[in-house]
Amino acid sequence: MSSILVIGGGAAGLIAAIMGAKTGASVTLLERNERLGKKILITGKGRCNVTSAADVEEIVRHFPGNGTFLYSSLRAFDSARTVEFFENLGVPLKIERGQRVFPVSDRAQDVVDALEKELKRLGVSVHYGQRVKAIKRKAEGAVAGVVTEKGDSFPASAIIIATGGMTYPGTGSTGDGYRLAQIVGHEIKPLRPSLVPLVTEEKWIADLQGLSLKNVRLTLTTKNGKKLGEDFGEMIFTHFGLSGPLILTLSKKATDYWEQKGKSTDQKEPLTMKINLKPALTPEQLDRRIQRDFEQYARKQYKNALQDLLPKSLIPVIQKLSMIPEDKFVHQINRQERFRLQELIRAMTLTVVDHRPMKEAIVTAGGVSIKEINPKTMASKIVPGLFFAGEVIDVDGYTGGFNLQGAWSTGAIAGKSAAEVVTDT
Template sequence: MGKILVIGGGAAGMMAAVFAARNGQKVCLFEKNEKLGKKLFITGKGRCNLTNACDMEELLDAVVTNRKFLYSSFYGFTNEETMEFFEELGLKMKTERGNRVFPVSDHSSDVIKVLQDELRKLNVKLCLKTEVARVEEKDGHFFGVQLKDGTTVQGDACIIATGGNSYQTTGSTGDGYRFARELGHTVTEIAPALVPLEIRERYGKDLQGLSLRNVEAAVLDGEKELYRDFGEMLFTHYGVSGPLILSASSYIGKRLRERPLKLVIDLKPALSFEQMDARILRDFEENKNRQFKNSLGKLFPSKLILVMISLSGICPDKKVNEISKEERQRFAALIKGFTMTITKTRDFNEAIITQGGVSVKEINPATMESKKVKGVYFAGEVLDLDAVTGGFNLQIAWSTGNAAGSCAADDEI
């Protein structure tokens, strides 16, 4: 029986420990927090969107960075197998809009509990409040880990599943990047991802708290379109957030660090420009003796009306029957292209995940083993892998954790 050391008690680390132990290995899991799954606890606003029930093609399409690298691990442990795994542990699940999978209880703590119970059942040694200072190798092979108190724990293999750099209060402080560099690995530039965006326009503050559903967002760099999708968004005191915006941030982050970008919101994507113009004309007909400012109740939520009036250039007190065709069509164009300037992303403390990490060129995609040091494996967010919202990033954690745990164990049998 070999001894496998797992660093990090998050999603990937717990999954790796389970599968290493199921394959008959002695497993020791080190977690510097006082409990396991601290970041998992807050995912999905505490509900834990643990995977996505889409088909494999859509699963891979949701990956933003290094999609091809994940073919082996995704097919080796699919989203269906993830759901079966949790069902076997006694977790009841449900599938919601967008194929998002949640525990029936809506409590992320239930996901953590079934994993903890399985780890204990498998006699995994849980070393909580135990910080690893460095990972040691000798002659290109893993040797052991040195703890912060100076103790060295030897092992046959090590799985680094320390997470990224986001939500640092949960313990994700980039330790894994340091371990990787010390072992000779390249760590790509890291940046916040799935993160809210700041906008330049002052009217953002006027819209604070407004949630828009069924809108289409596009992000442009000059004439070049960087992102386009349909969904929900939210205005905040600094800018914009919500699922649509968070996913956009993962595609535009690098370009945004170079210069501001344009965000264009189609408030009525189900209508063409001509249909939008006809709809406004119909509303105006119903309100022909009213002032412009009092005729828009059916078109927009109340918070948005003042901003749209201001941007339209039409006098708020003007009677609707006095508005010219040109003014009306400009207004239709505004509704189909409500534009603002994105200046930057928010920081790591508001980012759901980290973009960048240990270069996957130096990792075996089938096993998650380092190509630099035999017996060292990586799993989860510490790697240069990320996806959009919807349970996809946790599926990366489960699949790479499964591969690392299973393959580390196989090497030791």
């Protein structure tokens, strides 16, 4: 029987191997680690946000830039198919806030275990500790097999590159697939971190480390006030700046802007992040709210009058930024000072000067150019018998289960199409 070789035992590679075997091909999977799905295990903080319950259109919208490339694979294997697939493997799923789908058990390990069990059931030959270093080709150009770092050769009639991106390299994704693809003639679009924490200029941010804010509105603009993005939700302060779901989403706008500007890392144009701590209140409502608190605490010092309005660790920072002396009695605070406080609460302003390095990003933007991949089959348009799946392709989505859905869809289609090619020959 002709065989498929899958490089990489992550989300895309695992489902590709399963679909290839189900379609009737003999499948070999090579994984450089001693275990499968290391990155899956850390997804969704160990709970694995398997997919999004959104429809195809909505999912495509959550892949800014090249999302439309995913239409065919998503239509063939949408999130309902993903749910069905995992439930059939014995992993019941549940839908949470924001249409995020998780295992009922809240254990990413269950997802990996189920995939591994299915590989065994289907007779996929899995080789651990095998890092592919080159693709061998026939004289006419079609793939012939691979060679690994250990010097072992594996022949194949079709090869699926599912090596992931290059974030969290401890999971095994170190960008090998980009090099393998480039050597056989594929264009690699510039690689950059996407969904990555942001670094701010203000040093006092370290005092807020660990403070998580829910229900805030963030607005990211250029220094000239051009709005790059705005969103509502949850964020966290870190020792270097900002992180959390809202920041990761907005970071995409920042990294894309910096990429467009073509500036090198040390020349990034600083951007402005405004945090509205009370977005549900109009300026008038917020002012009335502050006045109420100030009436209640009229005989106290300013530093002791904000506890009903703000989280405890934020009070000293806001107090300093508002330039109202901490020991001033509340009844002595004038209208102008109160107004300053109100404005600060509605727009706590930070200067974003950089993003954290690639290794700390959730996904890699850039990768194998979509122009050279058939979106219906994931086949290379350059090398006969070569296929791509998952993050190695130049598509990247927002948080919410979209990236894994992209990996399941492209992986499933790549596995099926590769099997159809090899079983036809």
